[in-house]
Amino acid sequence: MSSTKFILGVFDDPDEMMHGIDKLQKNSIPIYDVYTPMPIHGIDAKLGIKDSRLGYAAFMFGCMGGTTIFTLVYYFLVHDWPMNIGGKNYFAIPDFIPVTFEWTVLFASFGMAFTFFFATHLFPGRAPRVMDLRATNDKFVIAIDAKGNVPHEDIDSILKEAGAVEVKHNDRKYVSYE
Structure with missing residues (x-):
């Protein structure tokens, strides 16, 4: 043989x-x-x-990032340390849209990179398969x-x-x- x-x-x-x-x-x-x-x-x-299903993973990681920062901001500004500044609400949603967007992009990009490396077995230090x-x-x-x-x-x-x-x-x- x-x-x-x-x-x-x-x-x-x-x-x-x-x-x-x-x-x-x-x-x-x-x-x-x-x-x-x-x-x-x-x-x-x-x-x-x-x-590729990488887009679905990016969406899920983005949702996780947005939810994480929104939850943290809500906890810090409403429950942990509420501050009355100029008579505004403790939790004014429009003020936190930029940081929520940034965390969404951060989690989606890092999550996609790690998912891609995991799915293709391209870990750092590994010899490429050719x-x-x-x-x-x-x-x-x-x-x-x-x-x-x-x-x-x-x-x-x-x-x-x-x-x-x-x-x-x-x-x-x-x-x-x-």
């Missing part, structure tokens, strides 16, 4: 890579992932990647899980027909920078 875990098709041109994705999908070969040095319009829909280091510079890489039932020679020929400049067989899941 082969020790190959992934078959990598390396492309020079994003249009050829998109053509390669079409050919692989036409032959019912599942694509593990695609690595590109820049965003490519339409690749998410072609690969069937769902929209199939081929050239995908971060100037190459476009299609990774195919080699454990499927399609013969490797057929996948190699499909990738070469689509315009791959190189087809590699990886025996490791990721390449390290060391």
Whole structure:
């Protein structure tokens, strides 16, 4: 049995890579992932990647931040230390809109950053998971899980027909920078 875990098709041109994705999908070969040095319009829909739910997390963190500061301000100015200044109410809501807005933005931004790092496993100090280091510079890489039932020679020929400049067989899941 082969020790190959992934078959990598390396492309020079994003249009050829998109053509390669079409050919692989036409032959019912599942694509593990695609690595590109820049965003490519339409690749998410072609690969069937769902929209991110990060916006929902931002909304929830923003609500938490706004509620937190509004509760703290109410407690401090009405219960803990009420001050009568010029006969105004103890808790004048328009005066606290700016600080509430700032805390809402603060909680939403930090919450989104932490949620993104948690969801993608991009913690500080962790080595990035990349199939081929050239995908971060100037190459476009299609990774195919080699454990499927399609013969490797057929996948190699499909990738070469689509315009791959190189087809590699990886025996490791990721390449390290060391």
